[in-house]
Amino acid sequence: MALRRLGRKKASGVINNIDMTSLIDLTFLLLITFIITMPAIEQGISVKLPQGKADALPVKKSNVVTLDAEGRAYLNNREITLEDLERTLGNLAAEDPDVAVLVRGDERLEYGKVVQVMKILYKVRITRMALVTQSD
Numbered sequence: 301m302a303l304r305r306l307g308r309k310k311a312s313g314v315i316n317n318i319d320m321t322s323l324i325d326l327t328f329l330l331l332i333t334f335i336i337t338m339p340a341i342e343q344g345i346s347v348k349l350p351q352g353k354a355d356a357l358p359v360k361k362s363n364v365v366t367l368d369a370e371g372r373a374y375l376n377n378r379e380i381t382l383e384d385l386e387r388t389l390g391n392l393a394a395e396d397p398d399v400a401v402l403v404r405g406d407e408r409l410e411y412g413k414v415v416q417v418m419k420i421l422y423k424v425r426i427t428r429m430a431l432v433t434q435s436d
Contacts, residue, residue, distance in 0.1 A: 362400055362401075362402050363375065363376060363389075363392060363399065363400070363401045363402070364376055364377075364401075364402045364403075364404060364432075365385065365401055365402070365403050365404070365417055366404045366405075367403075367404065367405040367406060367409050367413055367414060367417065368406050368409070369406040369408040369409055371409060371410070371413050373385055373417070375388060375389075382416060382417075382420065385417070385420060386420045386423065386424060389401065389420060389421065389424045389426060390424040392426075393424045393425055393426050397425075398428060399426060399428065400426075400428040400429070400430070401421060401426055401428070401429050401430075402429075402430050402431075402432050403417055403418070403421075403429065403430070403431050403432065404432040405417075405431070414431075
């Protein structure tokens with residue numbers, strides 16, 4: 301007599317579907333954790349900027365790059381395009397590796413314009429650079 305087991309099927313090893321409920325719960329739990337902790341992390345960075353006056357740097361000959369409120373560039377009070385500025389500063393750096401450049405930017409000027417000039421200075425390898433600010 302052959303005995304059959306009732307209610308048992310042969311395991312084929314193939315899973316037709318995956319229960320995603322626990323993975324979705326875990327995802328939302330992590331998302332909520334990050335949403336709650338991120339503002340606390342950002343607020344935890346407290347920086348007190350230094351105050352005071354900087355000493356004047358000894359400079360042989362100062363080359364001044366000025367940027368007005370409209371974004372026009374001037375080198376030593378002479379209007380110049382950014383392409384010509386790069387070429388001229390490259391020539392100055394080739395003649396004197398210790399050349400110093402002062403960058404004056406109008407406070408109404410977009411910050412990106414000053415960054416463009418700083419990139420030019422970096423590109424032509426001028427390392428002695430200072431941003432000119434108004435003293436208190």
